[in-house]
Amino acid sequence: MTTARGLHAHVLETLGQRIVDGVLPAGTVVRPELVASESGVSRSVVREALRVLQSLGLVEPRQRVGTQVLPVSSWELLAPTVIRWRGASPAYFVQQRELLELRLGVEPVAAALVAGNAGASGDTGLSGDTGLTGDTGSPGQAVLLAARDMLDAWGREDSRAYLEADVRFHRALLTGSGNAVFTHFAGTVEALLRTRTSESRDTISRWTRDAAVRHEAVALAVVAGDAAAAGEAATALLRVTRDEFIAEAPSA
Structure with a gap:
């Protein structure tokens, strides 16, 4: 049985890798409801993953826009997690x-x-x-x-x-x-x-x-x-x- 932590990790890894790979380029608006539907998880799990991505500088919530993907210049490029994602990109x-x-x-x-x-x-x-x-x-x-x-x-x-x-x-x-x-x-x-x-x-x-x-x-x-x-x-x-x-x- 997949735990909440496991679901969170899966969504985080998927979104983080897609952003770093350029599948979700800078300026893309990430819609939690769509990610939740695609991944088969609750919106709260998606929101938790987005908070981690925000702490790494990959996304930022903006009023009347939503959570938007940021350019490479905003990323925490020395963070081990970001290094791992870039290493697979x-x-x-x-x-x-x-x-x-x-x-x-x-x-x-x-x-x-x-x-x-x-x-x-x-x-x-x-x-x-x-x-x-x-x-x-x-x-x-x-x-x-x-x-x-x-x-x-x-x-x-x-x-x-x-x-x-x-x-x-x-x-x-x-x-x-x-x-x-x-x-x-x-x-x-x-x-x-x-x-x-x-x-x-x-x-x-x-x-x-x-x-x-x-x-x-x-x-x-x-x-x-x-x-x-x-x-x-x-x-x-x-x-x-x-x-x-x-x-x-x-x-x-």
Whole structure:
């Protein structure tokens, strides 16, 4: 039996995806009675879904007009839900490029901050070139362990484990920076990374050993406490990824 929450989620997903896909373009008036009839739900369920869409900037109620679809410029483009919808839409490659460009301005700074913290504390977490010692719960250690897990997953040809390690790597980098805004941005980055699991137009060619090694280079600089090297390695990592998406994007 479908619960009220399940009905709400279904209507929300359907309307949100249609708006993002352009099936319901900006200026369209969404009529709750028609949506309720089509979906087989009550108008109260539709109204609840519309309130969520309003909070995400996708629609807005207007007097004597009704609930109207808003243009992309009004959307909460960093909200994980919107990222997921755009990731399943024709805007997939556009979103990847836009957010990778944003990440180029954020993650290298985060990497430098984590490295600076590691250097200041004297906890490099390194034993020789590859071993780990010290507090395995430190931000630098979490970054390095995630990078090593990416390499391990590549060796086992486990794309799911590779993705999960990739998500942990970037989350640890952002949350370990000590910057509350960067920490908030971690959810955005995770949502963006996860859109690749269902995107048939995007191959997994970047889920390679070379990509994992680039992540490890960032991590090694972080745990060594070298802020400049960490920032440079993170910049190189993101630039390669951005350039790959640009090259792979379909022609207009």
